[in-house]
Amino acid sequence: MRIFQSWRYPANWTIFRLDDRLLLILVAIIVGSCSGLASVVLNRLLMVMFNWFHDLRHYWWIFVLPAIGAALSSLFLEKVVKEGAGHGVPEVIYSVSRYGGLLRFRSSFSRLISSALTIGSGGSAGPEAPVVISGAAIGSNIAKYFSLNDRQRITLVGCGAAGAISSIFNAPIAGMVFAIEVIIGEWKSVNIVPIAIASVAGTEISRILQGNQIPFSHRLFNISHMDILACVGLAVLTAAASILLTRLLRFMDKISKKLPAPLWIRAAIGGCAVGLIGLFLPEVLGKGYHEVQTMIEGAFSQGLAIVGLVTIAKIVATALTLGWGGSGGIFAPCLVIGCLAGLTYHHCLALLWPSVSWVNEGCFALLGMAGLISGMLQAPLTGIFLIVEITGGYEVILPLIIVSAISTTLCHYIEPAAYYMKELVEYGHLLRPGTDARVLSDLNVSELIEKDCIAVTQNMLLRDFISIVKKSHRNYFPVEDEETGHFMGIIHLDDIRQYLFNPVMYDTVFLGQIMNTRVEVVDPDDDLADVIRKMDANRLFSMPVVINNRFIGLISKGNLLDQYRRELMVQTSQSV
Amino acid sequence: MKMTIHEVARCLNLHVSTIERWIRQGKIPIQKTGNGYLFGESALKKWAAMYRLPFLIPEKVKSLGYEEKPENLLSAMKRGGVLHDLKGDDVETALKFAVENMPVLSKTSKKELYQLLLERERLTSTGIGKGVAIPHPRDPLSDALKSPVISTCFLEKPIDFGAVDDRPVFVMFILLSQSIKIHLHLLSRFSFCVRDNSFVEFLKTSPDEAAFFAKIADFEKQLDRADT
Numbered sequence: 001m002r003i004f005q006s007w008r009y010p011a012n013w014t015i016f017r018l019d020d021r022l023l024l025i026l027v028a029i030i031v032g033s034c035s036g037l038a039s040v041v042l043n044r045l046l047m048v049m050f051n052w053f054h055d056l057r058h059y060w061w062i063f064v065l066p067a068i069g070a071a072l073s074s075l076f077l078e079k080v081v082k083e084g085a086g087h088g089v090p091e092v093i094y095s096v097s098r099y100g101g102l103l104r105f106r107s108s109f110s111r112l113i114s115s116a117l118t119i120g121s122g123g124s125a126g127p128e129a130p131v132v133i134s135g136a137a138i139g140s141n142i143a144k145y146f147s148l149n150d151r152q153r154i155t156l157v158g159c160g161a162a163g164a165i166s167s168i169f170n171a172p173i174a175g176m177v178f179a180i181e182v183i184i185g186e187w188k189s190v191n192i193v194p195i196a197i198a199s200v201a202g203t204e205i206s207r208i209l210q211g212n213q214i215p216f217s218h219r220l221f222n223i224s225h226m227d228i229l230a231c232v233g234l235a236v237l238t239a240a241a242s243i244l245l246t247r248l249l250r251f252m253d254k255i256s257k258k259l260p261a262p263l264w265i266r267a268a269i270g271g272c273a274v275g276l277i278g279l280f281l282p283e284v285l286g287k288g289y290h291e292v293q294t295m296i297e298g299a300f301s302q303g304l305a306i307v308g309l310v311t312i313a314k315i316v317a318t319a320l321t322l323g324w325g326g327s328g329g330i331f332a333p334c335l336v337i338g339c340l341a342g343l344t345y346h347h348c349l350a351l352l353w354p355s356v357s358w359v360n361e362g363c364f365a366l367l368g369m370a371g372l373i374s375g376m377l378q379a380p381l382t383g384i385f386l387i388v389e390i391t392g393g394y395e396v397i398l399p400l401i402i403v404s405a406i407s408t409t410l411c412h413y414i415e416p417a418a419y420y421m422k423e424l425v426e427y428g429h430l431l432r433p434g435t436d437a438r439v440l441s442d443l444n445v446s447e448l449i450e451k452d453c454i455a456v457t458q459n460m461l462l463r464d465f466i467s468i469v470k471k472s473h474r475n476y477f478p479v480e481d482e483e484t485g486h487f488m489g490i491i492h493l494d495d496i497r498q499y500l501f502n503p504v505m506y507d508t509v510f511l512g513q514i515m516n517t518r519v520e521v522v523d524p525d526d527d528l529a530d531v532i533r534k535m536d537a538n539r540l541f542s543m544p545v546v547i548n549n550r551f552i553g554l555i556s557k558g559n560l561l562d563q564y565r566r567e568l569m570v571q572t573s574q575s576v
Numbered sequence: 577m578k579m580t581i582h583e584v585a586r587c588l589n590l591h592v593s594t595i596e597r598w599i600r601q602g603k604i605p606i607q608k609t610g611n612g613y614l615f616g617e618s619a620l621k622k623w624a625a626m627y628r629l630p631f632l633i634p635e636k637v638k639s640l641g642y643e644e645k646p647e648n649l650l651s652a653m654k655r656g657g658v659l660h661d662l663k664g665d666d667v668e669t670a671l672k673f674a675v676e677n678m679p680v681l682s683k684t685s686k687k688e689l690y691q692l693l694l695e696r697e698r699l700t701s702t703g704i705g706k707g708v709a710i711p712h713p714r715d716p717l718s719d720a721l722k723s724p725v726i727s728t729c730f731l732e733k734p735i736d737f738g739a740v741d742d743r744p745v746f747v748m749f750i751l752l753s754q755s756i757k758i759h760l761h762l763l764s765r766f767s768f769c770v771r772d773n774s775f776v777e778f779l780k781t782s783p784d785e786a787a788f789f790a791k792i793a794d795f796e797k798q799l800d801r802a803d804t
């Protein structure tokens with residue numbers, strides 16, 4: 001009977017208690033499969049919607065379709081499931097660093113539906129970020145179901161994200177690298193192994209249900225030395241495109257926030273604008289994988305001017321969709337924009353040096369994708385592995401690495417925070433493991449309180465106080481009101497040292513006269529980073545902790561260092 | 577041995593809420609079950625060693641914090657005895673007679689003590705004023721005493737001790753202790769007595785042992801009252 005009761009608490013089984021790696025791997029298989037399934041569901045949904053609306057494409061009023069989709073998705077997010085707009089990846093990263101990866105159950109499907117509405121109706125966004133948050137929420141809730149602790153839950157959130165990306169791109173390594181590089185931010189074997197397994201599970205689910213196909217297959221490219229040299233230029237172009245996209249997204253976001261209208265109307269306006277662009281340049285609509293495929297095959301037969309225009313249009317359309325409140329991710333638009341940028345670059349090269357036999361334009365399209373993904377996410381490894389896997393083109397690995405590396409670096413110069421991290425960095429919410437901010441956010445004031453202070457009253461004579469000083473171990477003495485016990489002020493030995501040796505003052509001075517009443521106090525719920533900032537600003541070594549006017553204890557830098565160091569040791573040791 | 581997480585927190589010298597948070601975050605190998613915590617002490621020790629966290633069993637913690645029981649004057653004085661009408665014309669001879677007549681210590685340690693006392697006198701006089709001197713070695717004796725000793729020596733005639741107030745010394749308290757801490761403790765208690773002028777006057781009458789100890793016991797009571 002006990003076995004049946006304990007199956008929900010696998011972490012307490014004897015075999016998993018001392019080493020939970022095996023447990024994590026087993027649960028990772030479940031999480032990876034579930035999140036893989038979620039991404040297959042979204043993929044199917046998008047396909048169904050694409051087929052529905054495909055026949056309507058030739059009507060003139062079709063431009064309102066993205067508006068309806070975006071408005072519905074916004075309404076659904078805001079009113080039905082009550083979740084914030086946006087793609088949700090920052091939410092996952094923040095939850096991982098602050099709340100041990102706790103995510104709501106409804107997150108596991110809400111973004112799937114809203115992004116299906118946005119993208120299916122023609123909005124320029126990607127299905128990847130929604131499946132990432134779904135996968136992460138699935139991982140988090142499975143961990144909650146099995147009562148796992150924070151560390152294990154974080155790993156499973158990573159597993160969910162990895163399974164989702166692996167499944168949607170049929171790219172297990174990219175999924176794994178994305179989860180570790182972007183979501184968790186910590187390369188440790190305890191994380192890597194379960195996440196790798198989850199990637200395998202996610203990919204396998206997608207292969208069983210959708211067949212094993214490389215999303216963007218291509219012919220073999222013959223890359224010469226000149227092409228590798230030319231990559232540098234491409235990297236600069238993709239970096240510029242990423243920065244343009246980032247800035248434009250933020251700009252659109254700002255404008256839309258100024259508009260005095262409900263969220264769903266804003267989303268509708270954005271969608272409407274996208275639809276209008278789509279009337280003239282239908283390439284910008286939807287996730288655009290079909291266009292990517294055409295371009296990589298080298299079958300996109302437009303001239304330089306058109307390609308350049310489409311590139312800009314796609315950037316604008318993406319900014320309109322996402323910046324105005326549509327729901328979706330940045331991955332797929334990045335791939336399309338990257339392709340277009342690569343193509344533009346190829347056309348430019350062919351125009352400038354017609355005598356050189358450049359490699360097929362598909363190759364540049366492919367490299368452009370890597371450049372844009374790396375630049376936007378500032379995650380070079382994710383860019384490299386993703387492109388290699390979704391194109392099956394290992395022979396382009398050398399120029400690929402160059403483009404990714406240069407693009408990431410250039411973007412980092414101009415936009416120090418990656419797209420996913422920007423909001424987090426702005427609010428000081430990016431708390432990667434092993435950083436000062438993370439240690440301080442983990443510690444809290446109540447753990448640091450030292451309680452061995454002797455309280456005195458304001459009507460006490462200095463003579464009586466001296467006998468208390470003899471017995472105490474501390475330099476600080478809180479002064480409390482005799483009747484109410486309220487905290488009045490504090491006496492620091494340094495302030496009154498000169499009076500201590502003057503016997504004349506012993507019977508003439510009351511403590512109320514020498515206490516310091518203008519003291520900064522700390523509440524146990526205060527953020528430790530703020531407390532330290534206050535200490536540094538006022539050059540304090542200790543601060544009294546006060547709740548409801550009552551003195552609780554002292555918080556001092558000495559004890560803080562002790563605790564800080566232990567926290568850092570436990571957090572960063574590589575052995576586990 | 578069964579441990580509670582409060583004991584674990586004490587072993588690691590951490591707040592219980594830190595331990596609870598670590599359990600929640602999975603940083604420490606303790607599992608939370610419905611009604612308690614599950615962990616192995618040896619696994620915990622291994623874990624602490626891996627992260628180089630100090631892990632001390634509470635008994636050890638207690639013995640580290642254990643304080644030496646403070647001695648009081650009376651027992652030390654009883655051990656050291658009271659000498660009356662001690663001969664001597666100057667510091668050296670007075671000390672020599674005093675040390676020779678002390679009821680405790682072996683012959684070799686007496687020699688050592690005498691040298692140490694002279695050495696100490698050369699640094700500065702131990703005459704603390706009002707005709708009282710407290711000769712003592714600067715560092716504890718080499719064959720450590722088990723408990724402190726104070727020998728009270730009333731001199732036959734006052735001698736010049738080079739005291740701070742230049743008054744001739746009529747009584748010496750030779751103070752021996754096994755550690756600096758006890759030395760300071762006894763010194764502070766003793767100085768409390770000497771501060772009282774009536775006590776000095778009482779000493780001038782060269783009282784007998786019983787009366788002297790009664791007086792000291794009186795002071796001790798006062799001191800103990802002030803401490804609590």
